[in-house]
Amino acid sequence: MQEANSPYGPATLEAIDGVIHCAGDWTVARLDALTPRLAAQPRPPGSSRVDLSRVQRMDTGGALLLSRWLGLGAGTTDDTQLTGAAPEVADLLTLVGRSLNKERTLVTPTEPGALETLGRRSSVVAHHTLGLLAFIGEIGTTTGRRLIRPQGFRWAQIVHELGEAGHKALGIVGLLTFLLGIVITYQGGVQLRQYGAGVFVADLVGLSMLRELAPILTAIIVAGRTGSAYTAQIGTMQVTEEVDALRVMGIQPLDMLVIPKVIALMIAMPLLTVYADVMGILGGMVMANLQLDIAYTTFIDRLSDALTLDAYLAGIGKAPVFAAVIATLGCYQGFQVQGSAESVGRRTTVSVVQSILAVIVIDAGFSVIFSALGI
Secondary structure (H helix, E strand, O other): OOOOOOOOOOOOEEEEEEEEEEEEOOOHHHOOHHHHHHHHHOOOOOOOOOEEEEEEEEEEEHHHEEEEEHHHOOOOOOEEEOOOOOOHHHHHHHHHHHHHHHHHHHHHOOOOOHHHHHHHHHHHEEEEEEEEHHHHHHHHHHHHHHHOOOHOOOOOOOOOOHHHHHHHHHHHHHHHHHHHHHHHHHHHHHHHHHHHOOOHHHHHHHHHHHHHHHHHHHHHHHHHHHHHHHHHHHHHHHHHHHHHHHHHHOOOOHHHHHHHHHHHHHHHHHHHHHHHHHHHHHHHHHHHHHHHHHHHHHHHHHHHHOOOHHHHHHHHHHHHHHHHHHHHHHHHHHOOOOOOOOHHHHHHHHHHHHHHHHHHHHHHHHHHHHHHHHO
């Protein structure tokens, strides 16, 4: 109310002969009539001198209104001359102009160049690579200590994780590998029948399933089903600060959340791979009987001649490696979650993509090694 009854007149602004004359009380309570006028009226061209000799008072609101209208601090009005201003008014306008300069710099950042973008992304990749290597080292060290003292393993947790990753995945693994066996037999049998070699479809299905398709398809299913679950579980615990609570209670998160998952998955994957071998060959046998009229006994006899122990072990040997990679990547991405449900979803996606890519790359490496060894 004191401002409304001020003895000074309201704020005014006039442009006369290229000079802008300001007068009155430039405070927030006295700017009502002038504010909409300045918002609709641009600064007159060619007016670079501002006369402030008749300004009785000015606060931050008035200084901000005048500075923005004049363009002070925008970098384009360095020739503006402020004359007749009282020392406190001049100091206030200088301070507001500097603030506008800083604000302008913050809201208009420069776009990084291609080289800078490449450097930043390379730094992020290097950071995560080193973090993953450190995580693998911690898992190896902790597991080594537990092997020396096996009573330190959380066997109940391992059995629980074995059930989650093992028998609960039998349905989807069995269905997909059974259908894959049908597809291979159908596609390969059509070609083999043209040469009168339809019975060799047993070789095709048996060797492809045991050596390559069953292990890699099982690994991809487990990566999408179990690896993502590991990331989501640990990530949610990160968001709710349960991981920090475990540390406060003196429980190492790796002992409780990581080691049981890795061990359980390394046990479950070979068993799931054997189950996938059986279901894939069963699907191929059924399709061979329906499409090529190959009796079940004939198919089994040919299968026993085609399959070798090396082919079987080559497929089974990949499974623990795939399991270790999937569990490690899933748990590592879970620990990278920071503060939000969006981060949980993003890290879960990254976990699945990285796990599948790693499985395919490792499988290609196994193929090269087996070829060099003549297996």
